[in-house]
Amino acid sequence: MKIAALAGGVGGAKLAHGLAQLLPPEDLTVIVNTGDDFEHLGLYICPDLDTVCYTLAGLANPETGWGRADETWNAISNIERLGGPAWFRLGDNDLATHIERARRLKEGQMLSQITRDFCKAWNIGHTILPMSDSPVRTIVNTDEGELAFQEYFVRRRCEPRVTGFRFDGVEFAEPAPGVKEAIQSADAVMICPSNPWVSVDPILKIVGAIEKKVVAVSPIIAGRTVKGPAAKMYAELGVEPSALAVANHYRSILRGFVLDNADLKYEPQVKELNIMTLTTDTLMNDVEDRARLARAALDFAGSL
Ligand code: GDP
Ligand code: CA
Numbered sequence: 001m002k003i004a005a006l007a008g009g010v011g012g013a014k015l016a017h018g019l020a021q022l023l024p025p026e027d028l029t030v031i032v033n034t035g036d037d038f039e040h041l042g043l044y045i046c047p048d049l050d051t052v053c054y055t056l057a058g059l060a061n062p063e064t065g066w067g068r069a070d071e072t073w074n075a076i077s078n079i080e081r082l083g084g085p086a087w088f089r090l091g092d093n094d095l096a097t098h099i100e101r102a103r104r105l106k107e108g109q110m111l112s113q114i115t116r117d118f119c120k121a122w123n124i125g126h127t128i129l130p131m132s133d134s135p136v137r138t139i140v141n142t143d144e145g146e147l148a149f150q151e152y153f154v155r156r157r158c159e160p161r162v163t164g165f166r167f168d169g170v171e172f173a174e175p176a177p178g179v180k181e182a183i184q185s186a187d188a189v190m191i192c193p194s195n196p197w198v199s200v201d202p203i204l205k206i207v208g209a210i211e212k213k214v215v216a217v218s219p220i221i222a223g224r225t226v227k228g229p230a231a232k233m234y235a236e237l238g239v240e241p242s243a244l245a246v247a248n249h250y251r252s253i254l255r256g257f258v259l260d261n262a263d264l265k266y267e268p269q270v271k272e273l274n275i276m277t278l279t280t281d282t283l284m285n286d287v288e289d290r291a292r293l294a295r296a297a298l299d300f301a302g303s304l
Contacts, residue, residue, distance in 0.1 A: 001302055002027045004186040004212075008199020009036070009048040010065035010227055011219050012192035013055035014284045018294030019190070020056050021287075025125035029182035030056075033194070034111070034130045035138035035167055035202035038150050040088055041079070043098035044105055047150075048199065049115060049130055050097060057122035059093075065227070068093040087155045112176040127178065131206045134173035138198050139166040149198065158229040162236045165197055170205045183212060188301040191216035193282065195230040196249045204253070215256040215301045217282060217293070218243040222262040226283065244269050251275065256304050258282060258297050276304055 003023060007016050007030050016030045033048045047066065054060040054068060061067045071091035080086035090098065097118070104114045110133045119128055138149040142160035152158060183189060189212050194200050196219070204210075223242050225231045231241035239245050243263040247254065247270045254275045259266060260282040267277050278300040284290045 001187045001298055002185060003029075003188055003190050003298070003301075004182040005030045005190045005192055006033075006194070006200055006203045006207075007031070007048070007052055007192040008033045008194030009051040012048070012194040012199060013052045013060070013065070014290050015190075015192040015217060015294060015297070016052055017055045017287070018284070018290030018292070019298070020126050021291045022294055022298065023126070025127070029127040029129060029178065029186070031129050031131055031179055031182065031203055031207070033199045033202050034132060035136050035198065036149050036153070037135065038137070038148065040150075041085070041090075041098075043095075043102045045088070045090075045098050045150075046101070046111070046130065049111075049128070050094070052128055053115070053119060053122060053124065056124045056126060056128065057119075059122065067091055088150060110176075112178065127182070129178050129182065130176050131179065131203045132173040133176045134169060136170050136173050136202055136206070137168040138202060139168055140198075141165065153229075158232060162229075162233050164237070165201070167202050167205060170202065173206055175206050179207060183207060183210060186212055188212060188304075189214045190297060190301065191250065193217040193219035193226075195219060195225075195228055195233075196246055197230065197233050200250075210253055213255040213301065213304055214250070214253045215258065215297060215304070216246070216250050216254055217258040217297055218246045218260060218263070220246055221260040221282060242266065247273060247275055256300055258293075258300060276300075 032052050037046045051066045061069045111130045140147045140152040141164040144160045234241035234245050243259040244266040247257045251273045256276045258278045270277050280296045
């Protein structure tokens with residue numbers, strides 16, 4: 001089965017890795033959010049894209065889910081010592097990615113091309129695409145005013161109360177080369193368990209109408225996120241955070257929805273939305289969990 005997977009960072013990368021363990025390279029394209037990207041220290045940082053690439057390459061830090069394994073922090077410590085900004089932690093190995101990417105972008109290369117070259121260098125067989133080559137910037141509207149995404153997410157640790165989102169540049173951004181083709185040739189589009197508001201919505205805005213069966217895996221388990229602010233965002237926007245809220249979020253495009261055993265009680269309500277359900281263990285603690293959930297989601301998608 002050919003799959004186009006839509007992913008943010010940590011949650012998205014885990015399921016994408018599960019899918020990559022099961023599908024041959026030609027059958028999986030991962031389309032990744034770039035709304036979190038930003039310029040920092042004169043470099044160009046793509047947190048979600050790098051998380052997905054490092055994870056599929058086996059280079060990711062297993063503890064954090066982001067950044068590189070066996071990382072050292074000499075550069076950022078010295079930057080801090082010199083009075084530079086150190087709130088965004090960049091390890092030495094990770095920095096090499098951003099330095100080389102910034103160099104290539106300055107030369108006029110496209111982000112999708114650079115990502116393809118990096119994936120080749122990291123021996124990633126499956127295709128990973130940024131959602132767009134044009135910059136899209138997620139802005140978080142909060143009770144303390146507008147915040148650029150990383151200011152909100154990392155510097156302010158998601159503390160300000162969210163009142164809404166804006167994706168600067170989204171109306172001018174075209175899907176990156178290969179994105180439309182990957183969706184057109186897919187048997188199913190799989191929305192990974194990523195933050196619906198700030199990881200998946202920007203991708204959906206870029207790709208437009210999807211004329212394929214779409215299956216999503218809930219990033220919310222028993223009313224809580226495994227990591228990150230998705231549940232807090234629902235609550236602050238006046239929606240009780242739950243797997244049902246996620247199903248509702250995507251209701252106009254979903255054929256199938258995968259929710260956790262802990263959320264069995266929502267099955268009838270999701271079915272009432274005309275969405276088929278699969279209830280299973282959706283927590284991915286290790287590499288085997290990723291493959292097991294991916295297997296279940298693929299079988300489910302195939303059955304629809
Ligand atoms: P970010 O860009 O790094 O914030 O990551 P994503 O947007 O891809 O993923 C964040 C979401 O992943 C959060 O809402 C988490 O609850 C969810 N998530 C993380 N790990 C898991 C997991 O093992 N299972 C499920 N179902 N969701 C997860
Ligand atoms: Ca992200």
